[in-house]
Amino acid sequence: MVLRAAEGKDPLQTWESWELNCLWAADQIDGRRNQRLIDFLARTDKYENQAWILKAFDQLVEADRSPSEPLVRVIVPPRSSWPRS
Numbered sequence: 001m002v003l004r005a006a007e008g009k010d011p012l013q014t015w016e017s018w019e020l021n022c023l024w025a026a027d028q029i030d031g032r033r034n035q036r037l038i039d040f041l042a043r044t045d046k047y048e049n050q051a052w053i054l055k056a057f058d059q060l061v062e063a064d065r066s067p068s069e070p071l072v073r074v075i076v077p078p079r080s081s082w083p084r085s
Contacts, residue, residue, distance in 0.1 A: 011044040020052045034060070 009015065015023075027036045034057075041053045 011040050011049065012046065014046045014048045015052075017052060020049065020056075024056055 009019065023036050023040060024034070027034050037053050037056065041050060044050060
């Protein structure tokens with residue numbers, strides 16, 4: 001049996017590991033250099049999704065296959081939105 005992640009599944013839902021793996025694999029197949037994962041990370045607010053993607057990026061860095069864009073741009077909100085102390 002072959003499983004496939006649903007097209008257009010809501011990033012605000014928690015995805016199964018295999019679904020996130022399909023998202024990663026699609027990027028590798030079409031040469032988008034993890035752009036789907038970067039876009040998904042920017043849109044999801046689910047901890048499980050975020051943790052899976054960040055772990056995948058850590059593994060890519062260890063294997064010297066880091067994403068094409070710096071993740072800081074996606075993960076850290078602009079300084080102007082930081083709470084003032």
